[in-house]
Amino acid sequence: MKAKFSGLTLSSRSTLSRTIFLAKYSQLGAIRSVIEAASCGIGFCDVTAVTSDETGTILTGKFTDKMTFGVKEECTAPEVVPKQCITVEAASLGTEIGVSFEPHTKSTGSGVSRTKYCWVAKFNKKGEYMWSKYCHDDSFKADETRLPHLRTNSYEEAEWANKAKKFFVLDPKDNSGLLGKDFDYEEYASRRVPYGV
Numbered sequence: 001m002k003a004k005f006s007g008l009t010l011s012s013r014s015t016l017s018r019t020i021f022l023a024k025y026s027q028l029g030a031i032r033s034v035i036e037a038a039s040c041g042i043g044f045c046d047v048t049a050v051t052s053d054e055t056g057t058i059l060t061g062k063f064t065d066k067m068t069f070g071v072k073e074e075c076t077a078p079e080v081v082p083k084q085c086i087t088v089e090a091a092s093l094g095t096e097i098g099v100s101f102e103p104h105t106k107s108t109g110s111g112v113s114r115t116k117y118c119w120v121a122k123f124n125k126k127g128e129y130m131w132s133k134y135c136h137d138d139s140f141k142a143d144e145t146r147l148p149h150l151r152t153n154s155y156e157e158a159e160w161a162n163k164a165k166k167f168f169v170l171d172p173k174d175n176s177g178l179l180g181k182d183f184d185y186e187e188y189a190s191r192r193v194p195y196g197v
Helices: 138-143 155-170 185-189
Strands: 002-005 008-011 017-025 031-041 045-053 056-063 067-075 085-093 117-123 129-134
Touching: 002 017, 008 017, 008 031, 017 045, 017 056, 031 045, 031 056, 031 117, 045 155, 056 155, 067 117, 067 129, 085 129, 117 155, 129 155, 138 155
Parallel strands: none
Antiparallel strands: 002 008, 017 031, 031 067, 045 056, 056 117, 067 085, 117 129
């Protein structure tokens, strides 16, 4: 699969993978940067909403198998000369979240289907990966009874996972064919004060 950004054409990692890119443009429409935001097998993930504010960009969507997010550099130990680096996945969501990705038979007997799960991820203003979460992670419920300094998730992660979860359940239809299906941009982009400030 290929994606075009102005005069730049990028491809997915392989012919069997789907890559979600985040692109930044100037006010005049010139491409500034493009980064790999997420990747999965073709047909196993999708973006259902995107929103941005002064702190970065939030993406949410669905996945039915392992999904990876962002990229980072991994380099040899400092004492190794010359220094060598490779680009690897920054994070992933898979079987560690305690769900089954096994396909199940449809009740009509017409093949198999997979359970769809909700994900949410944040990227900073430079497009760098910050965090990703499974929307129905048990740790969100556990955090409700913990003191703020003992919580597993930040307030921002919990807030966005909750919004993504509601959006996922509503399952809005995109008749326009646009990528983002959440059109309430003003409310989502209004300034949010970070937790504890």
